[in-house]
Amino acid sequence: MTVKEQLDACCAFVSARIDFKPEIALILGSGLGGFAEKIDVKQTLDYKDIPNFPVSTVWGHAGRLVFGYCDGVPVAVMQGRVHMYEGYTPQEAVLPVRLLHQLGAKVLFLTNAAGGIQHGMKAGEFMLITDQISSFVPSPLRGENIDALGVRFPDMSEIYSKRLQKIIRKVAVNADIPLKEGVYVQTAGPAYESPAEIRMFRLLGADAVGMSTAIEAIAARHCGMEICGISCISNLAAGISPHPLSHEEVKEAADKAAPQFERLVRQSIAEIHSVL
Numbered sequence: 122m123t124v125k126e127q128l129d130a131c132c133a134f135v136s137a138r139i140d141f142k143p144e145i146a147l148i149l150g151s152g153l154g155g156f157a158e159k160i161d162v163k164q165t166l167d168y169k170d171i172p173n174f175p176v177s178t179v180w181g182h183a184g185r186l187v188f189g190y191c192d193g194v195p196v197a198v199m200q201g202r203v204h205m206y207e208g209y210t211p212q213e214a215v216l217p218v219r220l221l222h223q224l225g226a227k228v229l230f231l232t233n234a235a236g237g238i239q240h241g242m243k244a245g246e247f248m249l250i251t252d253q254i255s256s257f258v259p260s261p262l263r264g265e266n267i268d269a270l271g272v273r274f275p276d277m278s279e280i281y282s283k284r285l286q287k288i289i290r291k292v293a294v295n296a297d298i299p300l301k302e303g304v305y306v307q308t309a310g311p312a313y314e315s316p317a318e319i320r321m322f323r324l325l326g327a328d329a330v331g332m333s334t335a336i337e338a339i340a341a342r343h344c345g346m347e348i349c350g351i352s353c354i355s356n357l358a359a360g361i362s363p364h365p366l367s368h369e370e371v372k373e374a375a376d377k378a379a380p381q382f383e384r385l386v387r388q389s390i391a392e393i394h395s396v397l
């Protein structure tokens with residue numbers, strides 16, 4: 122089956138079961154999945170029941186697609202995502218993004234847990250993603266182009282929408298939530314980085330590092346979605362952190378930051394919706 126055929130089968134299955142048009146789609150990262158339970162849930166689908174849908178195997182990543190209203194705004198929320206390190210190709214890993222687009226979502230709100238590289242960052246802080254480096258992972262657009270979604274050589278000069286960034290900055294100020302900003306770099310994982318790699322990423326202009334998001338953003342831009350993203354800095358990156366990294370630490374920090382994160386996301390969704 123081609124990637125397009127996989128997507129079509131997946132869309133047909135979901136459309137036959139879900140009578141809901143999301144305007145904003147949200148992908149929840151490690152430890153941040155609780156947000157999906159805070160919305161007015163209308164319908165849910167388990168990833169494992171959706172044909173061709175990649176299923177996460179990582180602890181801390183629930184696998185559900187949730188449709189409902191966030192303060193009246195129709196949203197689709199991915200409670201958990203899959204990562205390339207689970208063995209999926211980048212094309213497989215972005216199928217959910219393309220599905221969300223086909224269901225009608227105009228905006229993709231990306232969230233993740235990430236390691237902090239920028240000087241002065243602290244675990245538990247948030248970073249507004251202003252740009253990204255995806256050069257260390259293969260492109261999700263590799264292979265035959267899906268012309269129905271977008272062009273062969275899509276422009277990536279404004280992956281993260283400037284107007285959405287402005288909205289989120291304002292929301293953070295008004296809600297008194299400190300918000301750093303910077304460039305997200307995606308690695309293939311699953312191993313955390315070495316200190317030398319982190320020094321390299323810093324030299325290259327990266328402020329936070331993670332194992333998701335950049336390929337999703339590329340797929341979403343390819344099909345014309347408007348994107349915004351927030352990283353929860355769950356730990357300081359290797360060599361900056363005084364102790365070895367662990368998934369437990371990442372999850373714990375994200376859990377702790379969750380209430381503030383939920384406030385930031387909820388208010389941002391309302392403000393973003395008002396300009397759509």
Ligand code: HPA
Pocket residue numbers: 234235236237313314330331332355356357358359366371
């Ligand atoms: N590196 C890569 N991915 C991550 C990290 C990190 O330090 N923290 C959370 N996700």
